[in-house]
Amino acid sequence: MNDSRSSWGEFSLKEDWWSVILGICIVGIAYALFASGSSLNWIAAAPRPWSSLSALAAQFQADWSRYLFQFLVMLSLFTLAAWTMGQSIAGFMSGFVLVYVLSLGALAIGTSDFAQDYSIEPAVIALAVGALIGNLVRFSPHLSEAFRVEFYIKTGIVLLGATLPITLIIWAGPIAIVQASIVSVVTFMAIYWTAQFLELDRKLGALLAVGGAICGISAVIAIAGAIRARREHMSIAVASVVAWSIVMIVVLPLLARAWYLSAGVGGAWIGTSEFADAAGFVAAHTYGAFARSGAIDGTPDQAIWSYTLLKVVGRDIWIGIWAVILSFVAMTRWETPELRTRVSLMDIWRRFPKFILGLFAASILATLASRNLSYTDFEATVRPGFVNPLTNLRAWVFNFSFVSIGLTTRLRGLAPAGGSAFIAFATGVLVNLVLGYVLSAIVFQSYWSNLTP
Amino acid sequence: MNCADCTHFINEPARIEALIPGLTSMGSARASVRADDGICAVHDLMVSARDSCGRFSRRLTKDQGRS
Numbered sequence: 181m182n183d184s185r186s187s188w189g190e191f192s193l194k195e196d197w198w199s200v201i202l203g204i205c206i207v208g209i210a211y212a213l214f215a216s217g218s219s220l221n222w223i224a225a226a227p228r229p230w231s232s233l234s235a236l237a238a239q240f241q242a243d244w245s246r247y248l249f250q251f252l253v254m255l256s257l258f259t260l261a262a263w264t265m266g267q268s269i270a271g272f273m274s275g276f277v278l279v280y281v282l283s284l285g286a287l288a289i290g291t292s293d294f295a296q297d298y299s300i301e302p303a304v305i306a307l308a309v310g311a312l313i314g315n316l317v318r319f320s321p322h323l324s325e326a327f328r329v330e331f332y333i334k335t336g337i338v339l340l341g342a343t344l345p346i347t348l349i350i351w352a353g354p355i356a357i358v359q360a361s362i363v364s365v366v367t368f369m370a371i372y373w374t375a376q377f378l379e380l381d382r383k384l385g386a387l388l389a390v391g392g393a394i395c396g397i398s399a400v401i402a403i404a405g406a407i408r409a410r411r412e413h414m415s416i417a418v419a420s421v422v423a424w425s426i427v428m429i430v431v432l433p434l435l436a437r438a439w440y441l442s443a444g445v446g447g448a449w450i451g452t453s454e455f456a457d458a459a460g461f462v463a464a465h466t467y468g469a470f471a472r473s474g475a476i477d478g479t480p481d482q483a484i485w486s487y488t489l490l491k492v493v494g495r496d497i498w499i500g501i502w503a504v505i506l507s508f509v510a511m512t513r514w515e516t517p518e519l520r521t522r523v524s525l526m527d528i529w530r531r532f533p534k535f536i537l538g539l540f541a542a543s544i545l546a547t548l549a550s551r552n553l554s555y556t557d558f559e560a561t562v563r564p565g566f567v568n569p570l571t572n573l574r575a576w577v578f579n580f581s582f583v584s585i586g587l588t589t590r591l592r593g594l595a596p597a598g599g600s601a602f603i604a605f606a607t608g609v610l611v612n613l614v615l616g617y618v619l620s621a622i623v624f625q626s627y628w629s630n631l632t633p
Numbered sequence: 634m635n636c637a638d639c640t641h642f643i644n645e646p647a648r649i650e651a652l653i654p655g656l657t658s659m660g661s662a663r664a665s666v667r668a669d670d671g672i673c674a675v676h677d678l679m680v681s682a683r684d685s686c687g688r689f690s691r692r693l694t695k696d697q698g699r700s
Binding site for chain 1: 645646647651652653654655656657658659660661662663664665666667668669670672676677678679680681683684685686688
Protein backbone atom coordinates (compact mmCIF):
# COMPACT_ATOMS: atom_id res chain seq x y z
CA MET A 181 0.00 0.00 0.00
CA ASN A 182 1.40 3.36 -1.02
CA ASP A 183 0.66 6.15 1.45
CA SER A 184 -1.80 8.59 0.01
CA ARG A 185 -0.92 12.27 0.16
CA SER A 186 -4.57 13.20 0.54
CA SER A 187 -6.04 14.43 3.80
CA TRP A 188 -7.97 11.18 4.09
CA GLY A 189 -4.75 9.21 3.67
CA GLU A 190 -3.13 11.20 6.46
CA PHE A 191 -6.22 10.70 8.61
CA SER A 192 -6.69 6.98 8.09
CA LEU A 193 -3.13 5.75 7.69
CA LYS A 194 -1.36 7.46 10.58
CA GLU A 195 -1.21 6.14 14.12
CA ASP A 196 -1.55 9.63 15.54
CA TRP A 197 -5.08 10.09 14.24
CA TRP A 198 -6.09 6.58 15.25
CA SER A 199 -4.84 7.18 18.78
CA VAL A 200 -7.01 10.31 18.88
CA ILE A 201 -10.04 8.44 17.52
CA LEU A 202 -9.70 5.51 19.93
CA GLY A 203 -8.79 7.65 22.94
CA ILE A 204 -11.55 10.21 22.46
CA CYS A 205 -14.14 7.49 21.77
CA ILE A 206 -13.26 5.78 25.06
CA VAL A 207 -13.26 9.07 27.00
CA GLY A 208 -16.51 10.12 25.31
CA ILE A 209 -18.22 6.83 26.19
CA ALA A 210 -16.93 7.09 29.76
CA TYR A 211 -18.32 10.61 30.00
CA ALA A 212 -21.71 9.64 28.50
CA LEU A 213 -22.06 6.73 30.92
CA PHE A 214 -21.02 8.90 33.86
CA ALA A 215 -23.45 11.65 32.87
CA SER A 216 -26.28 9.11 32.67
CA GLY A 217 -25.53 7.81 36.15
CA SER A 218 -23.62 4.71 35.04
CA SER A 219 -19.89 4.02 34.63
CA LEU A 220 -17.28 2.35 32.43
CA ASN A 221 -16.04 0.59 35.53
CA TRP A 222 -17.18 -2.92 34.62
CA ILE A 223 -15.02 -3.12 31.52
CA ALA A 224 -12.05 -1.36 33.14
CA ALA A 225 -11.02 -4.42 35.14
CA ALA A 226 -7.47 -4.49 36.48
CA PRO A 227 -5.72 -6.58 39.12
CA ARG A 228 -6.09 -5.22 42.67
CA PRO A 229 -3.43 -5.49 45.41
CA TRP A 230 -2.98 -9.10 46.63
CA SER A 231 -0.84 -10.92 49.14
CA SER A 232 -1.22 -14.60 48.20
CA LEU A 233 -1.67 -16.56 45.00
CA SER A 234 -5.01 -17.82 46.25
CA ALA A 235 -6.21 -14.23 46.66
CA LEU A 236 -5.10 -13.45 43.11
CA ALA A 237 -6.82 -16.57 41.80
CA ALA A 238 -10.01 -15.54 43.59
CA GLN A 239 -9.84 -12.14 41.89
CA PHE A 240 -9.58 -13.69 38.44
CA GLN A 241 -12.31 -16.20 39.21
CA ALA A 242 -14.64 -13.37 40.15
CA ASP A 243 -13.71 -11.06 37.27
CA TRP A 244 -12.93 -13.42 34.36
CA SER A 245 -15.94 -12.28 32.32
CA ARG A 246 -14.89 -8.63 32.72
CA TYR A 247 -11.36 -9.42 31.51
CA LEU A 248 -12.67 -11.45 28.60
CA PHE A 249 -15.00 -8.68 27.46
CA GLN A 250 -12.27 -6.07 27.93
CA PHE A 251 -9.84 -8.16 25.88
CA LEU A 252 -12.35 -8.60 23.06
CA VAL A 253 -13.16 -4.87 22.94
CA MET A 254 -9.49 -3.85 22.91
CA LEU A 255 -8.64 -6.51 20.35
CA SER A 256 -11.46 -5.26 18.11
CA LEU A 257 -10.54 -1.57 18.42
CA PHE A 258 -6.82 -1.94 17.86
CA THR A 259 -7.30 -4.50 15.08
CA LEU A 260 -9.71 -2.18 13.28
CA ALA A 261 -7.12 0.58 13.43
CA ALA A 262 -4.30 -1.74 12.33
CA TRP A 263 -6.36 -3.08 9.43
CA THR A 264 -7.22 0.45 8.26
CA MET A 265 -3.53 1.33 8.38
CA GLY A 266 -2.77 -1.61 6.09
CA GLN A 267 -1.53 -4.18 8.59
CA SER A 268 -2.31 -7.88 8.52
CA ILE A 269 -5.43 -8.65 10.56
CA ALA A 270 -4.37 -12.21 11.42
CA GLY A 271 -0.85 -11.13 12.34
CA PHE A 272 -2.02 -8.25 14.49
CA MET A 273 -4.65 -10.32 16.31
CA SER A 274 -2.28 -13.17 17.15
CA GLY A 275 0.42 -10.75 18.29
CA PHE A 276 -2.08 -8.77 20.37
CA VAL A 277 -2.99 -11.91 22.35
CA LEU A 278 0.64 -12.14 23.46
CA VAL A 279 0.81 -8.40 24.25
CA TYR A 280 -2.39 -8.59 26.32
CA VAL A 281 -1.37 -11.71 28.25
CA LEU A 282 2.08 -10.30 29.09
CA SER A 283 0.48 -7.01 30.18
CA LEU A 284 -1.96 -8.87 32.39
CA GLY A 285 0.94 -10.76 33.93
CA ALA A 286 2.88 -7.51 34.52
CA LEU A 287 -0.13 -5.79 36.10
CA ALA A 288 -0.81 -8.81 38.32
CA ILE A 289 2.81 -9.10 39.52
CA GLY A 290 3.04 -5.33 39.96
CA THR A 291 0.05 -5.28 42.34
CA SER A 292 1.48 -7.99 44.64
CA ASP A 293 2.45 -7.00 48.17
CA PHE A 294 6.07 -7.81 47.37
CA ALA A 295 6.20 -5.52 44.32
CA GLN A 296 4.39 -2.72 46.15
CA ASP A 297 6.74 -2.98 49.15
CA TYR A 298 9.77 -2.59 46.89
CA SER A 299 8.18 0.04 44.57
CA ILE A 300 8.43 -2.27 41.56
CA GLU A 301 5.97 -0.86 39.06
CA PRO A 302 4.06 -2.93 36.47
CA ALA A 303 5.76 -0.69 33.88
CA VAL A 304 9.19 -2.04 34.78
CA ILE A 305 7.94 -5.62 34.94
CA ALA A 306 6.27 -5.26 31.53
CA LEU A 307 9.48 -3.89 30.02
CA ALA A 308 11.65 -6.58 31.64
CA VAL A 309 9.38 -9.50 30.75
CA GLY A 310 9.01 -8.22 27.19
CA ALA A 311 12.78 -7.80 26.84
CA LEU A 312 13.47 -11.26 28.25
CA ILE A 313 11.05 -12.96 25.88
CA GLY A 314 11.91 -10.72 22.94
CA ASN A 315 15.62 -11.50 23.21
CA LEU A 316 15.13 -15.24 23.73
CA VAL A 317 12.44 -15.89 21.13
CA ARG A 318 12.61 -14.75 17.52
CA PHE A 319 9.10 -13.77 16.50
CA SER A 320 7.89 -13.84 12.92
CA PRO A 321 7.29 -10.42 11.33
CA HIS A 322 3.66 -11.52 11.12
CA LEU A 323 3.33 -11.74 14.92
CA SER A 324 5.35 -8.56 15.44
CA GLU A 325 2.60 -6.55 13.73
CA ALA A 326 1.02 -6.01 17.16
CA PHE A 327 4.20 -4.77 18.90
CA ARG A 328 3.31 -1.10 18.23
CA VAL A 329 5.11 0.87 20.97
CA GLU A 330 4.20 4.29 19.59
CA PHE A 331 0.58 3.54 18.78
CA TYR A 332 -0.16 2.29 22.29
CA ILE A 333 1.72 5.07 24.05
CA LYS A 334 -0.07 7.77 22.01
CA THR A 335 -3.46 6.21 22.76
CA GLY A 336 -2.47 6.07 26.43
CA ILE A 337 -1.45 9.75 26.34
CA VAL A 338 -4.89 10.70 24.97
CA LEU A 339 -6.51 8.72 27.82
CA LEU A 340 -4.11 10.43 30.21
CA GLY A 341 -5.61 13.74 29.09
CA ALA A 342 -8.81 12.76 30.91
CA THR A 343 -6.92 12.81 34.22
CA LEU A 344 -4.89 15.94 33.46
CA PRO A 345 -7.12 18.99 34.02
CA ILE A 346 -6.90 21.64 31.29
CA THR A 347 -6.48 24.24 34.04
CA LEU A 348 -3.22 22.51 35.01
CA ILE A 349 -2.02 22.53 31.40
CA ILE A 350 -2.82 26.25 31.15
CA TRP A 351 -1.09 26.99 34.47
CA ALA A 352 2.05 24.90 34.04
CA GLY A 353 2.20 24.54 30.25
CA PRO A 354 4.05 27.84 29.62
CA ILE A 355 6.70 26.98 32.23
CA ALA A 356 7.08 23.55 30.63
CA ILE A 357 7.54 25.16 27.23
CA VAL A 358 10.16 27.62 28.52
CA GLN A 359 12.11 24.90 30.37
CA ALA A 360 11.91 22.40 27.51
CA SER A 361 12.89 25.01 24.92
CA ILE A 362 15.99 26.06 26.86
CA VAL A 363 17.10 22.45 27.27
CA SER A 364 16.26 21.51 23.67
CA VAL A 365 18.26 24.36 22.13
CA VAL A 366 21.28 23.93 24.42
CA THR A 367 21.35 20.14 24.01
CA PHE A 368 20.99 20.45 20.24
CA MET A 369 23.95 22.84 20.10
CA ALA A 370 26.05 20.65 22.41
CA ILE A 371 25.58 17.53 20.29
CA TYR A 372 25.82 19.30 16.93
CA TRP A 373 28.98 21.25 17.80
CA THR A 374 30.61 18.16 19.32
CA ALA A 375 29.78 16.27 16.14
CA GLN A 376 31.34 19.08 14.08
CA PHE A 377 34.42 19.10 16.31
CA LEU A 378 34.75 15.35 15.73
CA GLU A 379 34.35 15.95 11.98
CA LEU A 380 31.15 13.93 11.64
CA ASP A 381 28.88 14.56 8.67
CA ARG A 382 26.72 17.65 9.33
CA LYS A 383 23.47 15.84 8.65
CA LEU A 384 24.45 13.00 10.97
CA GLY A 385 25.29 15.62 13.60
CA ALA A 386 21.86 17.19 13.14
CA LEU A 387 20.09 13.82 13.46
CA LEU A 388 21.97 12.94 16.63
CA ALA A 389 21.22 16.42 17.97
CA VAL A 390 17.46 16.31 17.40
CA GLY A 391 17.29 12.75 18.73
CA GLY A 392 18.89 13.89 21.97
CA ALA A 393 17.28 17.29 22.21
CA ILE A 394 13.67 17.02 21.05
CA CYS A 395 11.71 13.78 20.98
CA GLY A 396 13.97 10.84 20.29
CA ILE A 397 13.21 8.61 17.34
CA SER A 398 10.20 10.67 16.28
CA ALA A 399 12.53 13.62 15.86
CA VAL A 400 15.03 11.52 13.93
CA ILE A 401 12.29 10.39 11.52
CA ALA A 402 10.92 13.91 11.06
CA ILE A 403 14.29 15.62 10.60
CA ALA A 404 15.75 12.88 8.40
CA GLY A 405 13.04 13.64 5.86
CA ALA A 406 13.38 17.39 6.31
CA ILE A 407 17.15 17.43 5.66
CA ARG A 408 17.23 14.46 3.25
CA ALA A 409 19.53 12.40 5.45
CA ARG A 410 21.25 9.17 4.50
CA ARG A 411 19.52 5.98 5.66
CA GLU A 412 22.76 4.84 7.28
CA HIS A 413 22.83 8.04 9.35
CA MET A 414 19.23 7.51 10.44
CA SER A 415 20.14 4.04 11.66
CA ILE A 416 23.04 5.43 13.71
CA ALA A 417 20.84 8.12 15.28
CA VAL A 418 18.08 5.58 16.03
CA ALA A 419 20.60 3.22 17.66
CA SER A 420 21.95 6.06 19.83
CA VAL A 421 18.49 7.11 20.99
CA VAL A 422 17.35 3.55 21.79
CA ALA A 423 20.51 2.66 23.72
CA TRP A 424 20.54 5.87 25.78
CA SER A 425 16.79 5.77 26.39
CA ILE A 426 17.15 2.34 27.98
CA VAL A 427 20.03 3.61 30.13
CA MET A 428 17.99 6.64 31.23
CA ILE A 429 14.99 4.49 32.27
CA VAL A 430 17.24 3.20 35.05
CA VAL A 431 19.50 6.20 35.72
CA LEU A 432 16.99 9.04 35.99
CA PRO A 433 14.64 7.59 38.67
CA LEU A 434 17.61 6.35 40.72
CA LEU A 435 19.42 9.70 40.59
CA ALA A 436 16.23 11.62 41.41
CA ARG A 437 15.52 9.21 44.27
CA ALA A 438 19.08 9.54 45.59
CA TRP A 439 18.69 13.32 45.73
CA TYR A 440 15.22 13.02 47.26
CA LEU A 441 13.48 15.08 44.59
CA SER A 442 9.72 15.36 45.02
CA ALA A 443 7.49 13.45 42.60
CA GLY A 444 6.65 16.52 40.53
CA VAL A 445 10.28 17.65 40.30
CA GLY A 446 11.52 14.14 39.44
CA GLY A 447 8.85 13.81 36.75
CA ALA A 448 9.87 17.18 35.29
CA TRP A 449 13.52 16.13 35.20
CA ILE A 450 12.62 12.87 33.47
CA GLY A 451 10.46 14.80 31.00
CA THR A 452 13.36 17.12 30.25
CA SER A 453 16.12 14.52 30.00
CA GLU A 454 14.58 11.26 28.70
CA PHE A 455 14.53 10.87 24.91
CA ALA A 456 11.57 8.72 23.86
CA ASP A 457 7.99 9.20 25.12
CA ALA A 458 7.42 5.53 25.96
CA ALA A 459 10.75 5.07 27.73
CA GLY A 460 10.12 8.23 29.73
CA PHE A 461 6.74 6.96 30.87
CA VAL A 462 8.41 3.83 32.27
CA ALA A 463 10.81 6.06 34.24
CA ALA A 464 8.01 8.42 35.37
CA HIS A 465 5.87 5.49 36.57
CA THR A 466 8.87 4.11 38.44
CA TYR A 467 9.39 7.46 40.13
CA GLY A 468 5.68 7.76 40.93
CA ALA A 469 5.92 4.41 42.73
CA PHE A 470 8.53 5.90 45.08
CA ALA A 471 5.96 8.57 46.00
CA ARG A 472 3.29 5.92 46.58
CA SER A 473 5.54 4.10 49.03
CA GLY A 474 6.34 7.35 50.88
CA ALA A 475 10.03 7.31 49.97
CA ILE A 476 9.73 10.79 48.39
CA ASP A 477 7.30 13.69 48.71
CA GLY A 478 4.34 14.09 46.38
CA THR A 479 1.97 11.77 44.58
CA PRO A 480 2.36 9.36 41.66
CA ASP A 481 0.04 11.59 39.61
CA GLN A 482 2.41 14.54 40.03
CA ALA A 483 5.29 12.56 38.52
CA ILE A 484 3.16 11.60 35.50
CA TRP A 485 1.68 15.10 35.09
CA SER A 486 4.98 16.98 35.19
CA TYR A 487 6.59 14.39 32.90
CA THR A 488 3.74 14.75 30.38
CA LEU A 489 3.81 18.54 30.51
CA LEU A 490 7.56 18.66 29.88
CA LYS A 491 7.87 15.89 27.33
CA VAL A 492 4.64 16.14 25.35
CA VAL A 493 3.59 19.78 25.73
CA GLY A 494 7.09 21.23 26.14
CA ARG A 495 9.12 19.19 23.63
CA ASP A 496 7.11 17.03 21.21
CA ILE A 497 4.83 19.84 20.09
CA TRP A 498 7.64 21.81 18.37
CA ILE A 499 8.91 19.10 16.05
CA GLY A 500 7.29 20.64 12.94
CA ILE A 501 8.99 23.99 13.53
CA TRP A 502 12.38 22.33 14.06
CA ALA A 503 11.80 20.41 10.82
CA VAL A 504 11.08 23.54 8.77
CA ILE A 505 14.07 25.43 10.20
CA LEU A 506 16.47 22.54 9.61
CA SER A 507 14.96 21.89 6.20
CA PHE A 508 15.76 25.50 5.25
CA VAL A 509 19.30 25.18 6.63
CA ALA A 510 19.79 21.92 4.73
CA MET A 511 18.51 23.39 1.49
CA THR A 512 20.63 26.54 1.68
CA ARG A 513 23.81 25.27 3.34
CA TRP A 514 23.97 21.47 3.27
CA GLU A 515 23.68 20.69 -0.40
CA THR A 516 22.01 17.52 -1.63
CA PRO A 517 23.01 17.88 -5.30
CA GLU A 518 21.28 14.72 -6.43
CA LEU A 519 17.82 16.10 -5.51
CA ARG A 520 15.58 19.07 -6.25
CA THR A 521 13.98 20.00 -2.93
CA ARG A 522 11.89 22.79 -1.46
CA VAL A 523 10.78 23.99 1.98
CA SER A 524 7.11 24.36 2.85
CA LEU A 525 5.67 26.00 5.95
CA MET A 526 2.87 23.44 5.69
CA ASP A 527 5.39 20.92 7.06
CA ILE A 528 4.79 22.42 10.50
CA TRP A 529 1.28 20.99 10.36
CA ARG A 530 2.11 17.87 8.33
CA ARG A 531 4.65 16.75 10.93
CA PHE A 532 2.68 17.92 13.96
CA PRO A 533 2.18 14.98 16.37
CA LYS A 534 -1.62 14.92 16.13
CA PHE A 535 -2.09 12.77 19.23
CA ILE A 536 -1.37 15.91 21.28
CA LEU A 537 -4.71 17.30 20.03
CA GLY A 538 -6.34 14.22 21.56
CA LEU A 539 -4.59 14.91 24.87
CA PHE A 540 -5.99 18.45 24.92
CA ALA A 541 -9.49 17.34 23.83
CA ALA A 542 -9.66 14.64 26.52
CA SER A 543 -8.42 17.11 29.11
CA ILE A 544 -11.12 19.65 28.19
CA LEU A 545 -13.80 16.95 28.28
CA ALA A 546 -12.71 15.76 31.72
CA THR A 547 -12.53 19.31 33.04
CA LEU A 548 -16.10 19.89 31.84
CA ALA A 549 -17.18 16.69 33.62
CA SER A 550 -15.99 18.05 36.94
CA ARG A 551 -16.89 21.74 36.57
CA ASN A 552 -18.65 23.44 39.50
CA LEU A 553 -17.93 20.49 41.79
CA SER A 554 -16.32 20.79 45.21
CA TYR A 555 -13.33 18.61 46.01
CA THR A 556 -15.54 16.38 48.19
CA ASP A 557 -18.10 15.94 45.42
CA PHE A 558 -15.33 15.24 42.90
CA GLU A 559 -13.87 12.50 45.10
CA ALA A 560 -17.31 11.02 45.76
CA THR A 561 -18.66 10.98 42.21
CA VAL A 562 -16.26 11.93 39.39
CA ARG A 563 -13.24 9.97 40.61
CA PRO A 564 -14.93 6.55 41.02
CA GLY A 565 -17.36 6.96 38.13
CA PHE A 566 -15.21 8.65 35.49
CA VAL A 567 -11.53 9.05 36.42
CA ASN A 568 -10.76 5.62 37.93
CA PRO A 569 -12.04 3.51 35.00
CA LEU A 570 -10.07 5.66 32.55
CA THR A 571 -6.98 5.42 34.75
CA ASN A 572 -7.26 1.61 34.70
CA LEU A 573 -7.67 1.51 30.92
CA ARG A 574 -4.73 3.89 30.53
CA ALA A 575 -2.61 1.55 32.66
CA TRP A 576 -3.50 -1.30 30.31
CA VAL A 577 -2.67 0.62 27.14
CA PHE A 578 0.59 1.95 28.59
CA ASN A 579 1.56 -1.59 29.54
CA PHE A 580 0.90 -2.73 25.97
CA SER A 581 3.51 -0.17 24.97
CA PHE A 582 6.02 -1.14 27.67
CA VAL A 583 5.72 -4.83 26.80
CA SER A 584 6.22 -3.91 23.14
CA ILE A 585 9.39 -1.93 23.93
CA GLY A 586 10.81 -5.08 25.48
CA LEU A 587 9.66 -7.32 22.65
CA THR A 588 11.12 -5.09 19.91
CA THR A 589 14.36 -3.87 21.48
CA ARG A 590 17.34 -5.99 20.48
CA LEU A 591 20.51 -4.07 21.20
CA ARG A 592 22.55 -6.50 19.09
CA GLY A 593 20.36 -5.71 16.09
CA LEU A 594 21.05 -1.96 16.20
CA ALA A 595 23.43 -0.27 13.79
CA PRO A 596 26.94 0.27 15.25
CA ALA A 597 27.12 3.98 16.06
CA GLY A 598 30.91 4.40 16.05
CA GLY A 599 33.06 6.16 18.63
CA SER A 600 32.57 9.73 17.40
CA ALA A 601 28.78 9.48 17.23
CA PHE A 602 28.77 7.94 20.70
CA ILE A 603 30.88 10.77 22.13
CA ALA A 604 28.72 13.45 20.47
CA PHE A 605 25.49 11.95 21.81
CA ALA A 606 26.97 11.28 25.26
CA THR A 607 28.02 14.93 25.46
CA GLY A 608 24.43 15.95 24.86
CA VAL A 609 23.19 13.46 27.44
CA LEU A 610 25.51 14.98 30.05
CA VAL A 611 24.54 18.57 29.22
CA ASN A 612 20.87 17.60 29.17
CA LEU A 613 21.09 15.86 32.55
CA VAL A 614 22.80 18.77 34.30
CA LEU A 615 20.67 21.49 32.75
CA GLY A 616 17.49 19.46 33.24
CA TYR A 617 18.33 19.05 36.92
CA VAL A 618 19.12 22.74 37.43
CA LEU A 619 15.88 23.87 35.77
CA SER A 620 13.64 21.21 37.36
CA ALA A 621 15.06 21.07 40.87
CA ILE A 622 16.25 24.67 41.35
CA VAL A 623 14.90 27.27 38.91
CA PHE A 624 11.32 25.97 38.51
CA GLN A 625 11.26 23.75 41.59
CA SER A 626 8.29 25.54 43.17
CA TYR A 627 6.13 24.92 40.10
CA TRP A 628 6.86 21.20 39.78
CA SER A 629 6.58 20.53 43.52
CA ASN A 630 3.12 22.03 43.74
CA LEU A 631 1.24 20.56 40.79
CA THR A 632 -2.39 20.27 41.86
CA PRO A 633 -5.54 20.20 39.74
CA MET B 634 7.65 13.67 -11.92
CA ASN B 635 7.89 13.77 -8.11
CA CYS B 636 9.29 11.06 -5.87
CA ALA B 637 5.73 10.11 -4.88
CA ASP B 638 5.22 8.67 -8.37
CA CYS B 639 8.68 7.14 -8.71
CA THR B 640 9.31 3.41 -8.64
CA HIS B 641 12.40 3.94 -6.46
CA PHE B 642 10.41 5.69 -3.71
CA ILE B 643 9.71 3.48 -0.68
CA ASN B 644 7.11 4.88 1.67
CA GLU B 645 5.26 1.80 2.86
CA PRO B 646 5.67 1.96 6.66
CA ALA B 647 6.48 -1.74 7.04
CA ARG B 648 9.32 -1.53 4.49
CA ILE B 649 10.74 1.63 6.06
CA GLU B 650 10.68 -0.01 9.50
CA ALA B 651 12.46 -3.06 8.07
CA LEU B 652 15.16 -0.84 6.53
CA ILE B 653 15.96 1.09 9.75
CA PRO B 654 17.02 -1.26 12.57
CA GLY B 655 15.51 -0.29 15.93
CA LEU B 656 12.96 2.12 14.50
CA THR B 657 9.98 0.28 16.01
CA SER B 658 11.58 0.01 19.46
CA MET B 659 10.53 3.50 20.43
CA GLY B 660 9.27 4.99 17.20
CA SER B 661 7.11 4.26 14.19
CA ALA B 662 7.04 4.82 10.45
CA ARG B 663 3.26 5.26 10.79
CA ALA B 664 3.67 8.46 12.85
CA SER B 665 2.47 11.86 11.65
CA VAL B 666 6.00 13.26 12.07
CA ARG B 667 7.10 11.29 8.98
CA ALA B 668 4.55 13.18 6.88
CA ASP B 669 4.83 11.75 3.35
CA ASP B 670 8.56 11.08 3.38
CA GLY B 671 10.08 7.86 2.19
CA ILE B 672 13.40 6.24 1.33
CA CYS B 673 14.86 6.65 -2.15
CA ALA B 674 16.22 3.25 -3.17
CA VAL B 675 18.62 4.87 -5.67
CA HIS B 676 20.23 7.54 -3.48
CA ASP B 677 19.60 5.75 -0.15
CA LEU B 678 18.29 9.02 1.29
CA MET B 679 15.15 9.89 3.24
CA VAL B 680 13.30 12.18 0.82
CA SER B 681 10.02 14.03 0.61
CA ALA B 682 7.29 12.76 -1.73
CA ARG B 683 7.45 16.22 -3.35
CA ASP B 684 11.17 16.02 -4.21
CA SER B 685 12.41 15.15 -7.69
CA CYS B 686 15.62 14.15 -9.46
CA GLY B 687 17.03 13.06 -12.81
CA ARG B 688 16.70 9.35 -11.98
CA PHE B 689 12.90 9.46 -11.95
CA SER B 690 11.20 6.31 -13.20
CA ARG B 691 7.41 6.30 -13.16
CA ARG B 692 5.79 3.75 -10.90
CA LEU B 693 3.33 1.54 -12.78
CA THR B 694 -0.20 1.47 -11.46
CA LYS B 695 -1.89 -1.92 -11.05
CA ASP B 696 -3.84 -1.41 -14.27
CA GLN B 697 -0.73 -0.42 -16.22
CA GLY B 698 1.12 -3.42 -14.83
CA ARG B 699 -1.50 -5.83 -16.17
CA SER B 700 -1.61 -4.41 -19.72
